[in-house]
Amino acid sequence: MSLEEKLKLYRINPSEYETIKDILGREPQGVEWAVFSALWSEHCSYKSSKVHLKKLFSQSERVLQSFGENAGIVDLGEEEKVAFKMESHNHPSFIEPYQGAATGVGGILRDIFTMGARPMALANYLCFGEPQANRMKELVDGVVRGIGGYGNCVGVPCLTGQTNFHKSYNENILVNAMAVGLFTKGDPICLSQAQGVGNYVVYVGAKTGRDGVHGASMASESFDEDSESKRPTVQIGDPFYEKLLIESCLEVMKKDLVVAIQDMGAAGLTSSSFEMADKGNVGLTLNLDQVPLRDETMTPEEILLSESQERMLLICEPSRFEELKKVFEYWGLDAACVGEVIEDPIVRLIWKGETLTEMSPKAVVDNAPQYNRPFNPWQRKDDSTFTNSSAESENIEDLKNILSRVEAGTKEWVYRQYDQRVGASTARDCSSPVGVSALPSGRGLGIVLGCRPHVMRQDAWIGGMDSIAYPAIELASKGFEVLATTDCLNFGNPEKQEVMSEFVASLDGMNKACEAFVTPIISGNVSFYNETLDKGVSPTPSTGLVGLRPHLKNLPQSSFVKEGESVLLITLGKGLSSGFWSEIQDKDSKINFQEDLSELATRTKTLTQATLDLPLSSSRIVSSFGLAYTLSKMTFENGLGVEIQFQGSPFVEPFYQVVISTNDPEKWKTAFKSEELLVEEIGKVKGSHFKWNNVSFEVAELKEIYEGSWQKSLPGI
Amino acid sequence: MSKVGVLRFPGTNCDRDIWKSIELKGKTPQWIWYEDSFNEDDYEAFLVPGGFSYGDYLRSGALAALSPSMESLRKADEKGKPIFGICNGFQILCEAGLLPGALMRNEKGRFIDQWVDLELSNESQWSPYEVGKVYRMPMAHADGRFFINEEGLNDLKANKQVWLTYKNNPNGSVSDIAGVMNKRGNVVGMMPHPDRALFDWMGSVDGLQFFDWKGEN
């Protein structure tokens, strides 16, 4: 193979090749190519994003573990902690939707229980193309079945999600999965630093096959016409095996039998072994011939790069090995000793007694390339003349057209296929804007996902800010104090200046909002190269926010519950977007957000406290498609109508307002000085009609449209 | 006080939920691992929890039904001990022949998580006992379509072995059957989850009534 071909196969560019030669003092040989290819891939090295990620707000009093480990950890007090993280599986899901999405769920769960936390909740953020686009029905069906197939089987409930549709995802769907795990009293936190010279390196879980060889470097490239021929063997997830792995790993951790542990994710054994050695400042020997194989003809290189699922690498003291092995045997899994911790800080790869190479993990990991790719300073698109009164008049009759669209209609088809209650701790399922799990202490843990791609398309900075502020306010509207955030930054090709500019701008928007709302980003994932044939996806920095509520009493509903109650509109900020409906109609995009974020955050805190203290039946943030759409959704569940008097556009989208219903509006109105919160009474829960000023619709009719939108757009699935 | 045996198989995932349900009723649960035979007299009653034993591979419940613990459970049945299978536990009891019929893929071919109303059709040895009363709780399964051939169905009805029926059949089960019992009424099984309807914050407390049995100490 010529050098050029080699560089192409291993996706190493010429300047990186020069660095490799400097590190080694010679040409790379044999498996060294594979090691560099894997560890220096965008996916493993974050080479295009690291300089920017370093700036993220990532600490608070509650944060026990931030970036750098498999997942971040937050202290909830009362001897409870949660670990959580979000990850993308976009390319594999586009190739094979069922397995791609399923293994995405499997991977994120391993990140959580590797730390010693028992997985307690899942969430998923999905972006599909237009329903009529090529393969789209198959993709929607496969992805949702895959997520359900895996999550249901391992027994972790799905508590929330978001499903978007837009043409920019026609050739590149996004599948992001988030997992949350719980530590209760006495559960140890386990890390991935290899330690203790002479300790065993132990391989547990499924046998290694050729699955996904070269997968990590593939995820670091755009799709092109010959992607087809580059396809690695599809990784198959086995949730049954994962369940056994969860139980056995948690047991050995609790019995204190492991010194360090790391799942084998992208770039499999290579990245887990090098990272464990690097973090622990020690070396490892790895006898590749002792790795349990599914196919005995595999080469050392394939073993190093395999992305077979449901495997873990751990470090164990020799004297505890038999006990550890017994635990795995009880659960029907094998544990094989494949190496040893050594003092020399090198990873020695051995094949049938022969040393293939010795490499310093520090040299490989710390010298991974870092690019400060060119970007432009962001020009905000704010139009200060754009206010609710200047907004183009909208026709309330359009409400029916909006409700009939797949973007606005019910997503029940999706979440009905997910077990939302296994674990017997679900207080609010996917039908609620905030998923809520009951903690053993009796408190509530709230989970909500953020990022509205249509706002991102309007302005990347505001969109990034909104990815944090919007879910934070959703949590507040249910009485949750926001704790921390995870993210999954899905963008196109970072080598394009406009993509990088959007990346930097949205990260800055997110970061500012995180600081203001005090919700540090404690874990996350970057997925670049979401583009096909030169066309990139909408910039999509999805987020997952977690909040805490002191108790589950009077947790507000999200629909009207009682005839005669008052409907109040609470304004937290004055910003405004022309909105999703305007975009769908191809109208000019208008946006205006000139808020002081710290004031917005203060008002949000006031709201959180009010939802706990004041009489409250239901609450909802004014969402995409605006106030009238939001209010109409509150009528469906119980078939209770509403009469609204409101002078303003029905479908523009405020940054931010919240609607509540209460039996005691006076308490709300008198509780705040207007600079704290602006509270207006806009109507009453009444009858069986949705009445907007003088225009009236039957709730039953609107509901039918809302519930029929999925089948209308995606018939037959 | 005597113990309630909770059977666990590789892939069982509602085991801890059942444990909590039993404790909530002031009883003492104890694990029974699939590889272990046991003495049926050590336990007062048995629960087979839901989940995905063996990943639902081959047929839901089929591989678990072959476990050594199930041989002991058969002996417990011969002695008339109360045995209750929920969801995958119901599937396992059917596959093992401790309950009549089979549970097949839902009519629409998909997993369904939703709330259901169940009517108690006949009294078994397992509570509740009030025939005609309706209970609300969640269900979550892909293979919950109860099937039995015509002759078998006639027998079930004649012997009053239909335990629970759906008010709105969600999955195509014959005669809306959500739960059945054996002839003696000591073995019962149901697809929906009483273990997920125990507290107000769960949305219903009706499930609490499903963890008692006749002749309890």
Next chain:
Amino acid sequence: MKLALKILPKPEVLDTQGRAVQTTLSTHGFDLKECHVGKYIVLEVNTQDPAEGMEMAKAMAEKGLVNPLIEYYEVESL
């Protein structure tokens, strides 16, 4: 030697998978009079004797690979 079990839903059982496949195929212009979806299980046993292999396959089917309430089967030697 290798054998296979062909397992199909009994005629009196509603074969929902078969029905779904038939419907999908018909939207693609394939007209089927009938369609059934079952299982195909390949077993490689430790014998070369066809009769013994057949016995083993049957024993496994009866041990639980097949549920006679809803399925019937046939053994094929490969």
Next chain:
Amino acid sequence: MKLALKILPKPEVLDTQGRAVQTTLSTHGFDLKECHVGKYIVLEVNTQDPAEGMEMAKAMAEKGLVNPLIEYYEVESL
């Protein structure tokens, strides 16, 4: 005429069902060198011509009954 598709996971792809079935059978004294679980789909098509029937079955397999990324198949005429 009737035909059948025998669909199996590709050899290089992990067969999760086969693995679980094999393990369980082995604890019951059935020692298998290999075990794979696939699908068996019976199709009754509107033709009596074997060659045409075969073509139709293949077309259906390729239209979506078989996922070529993870499965392979064979047509059998019944």
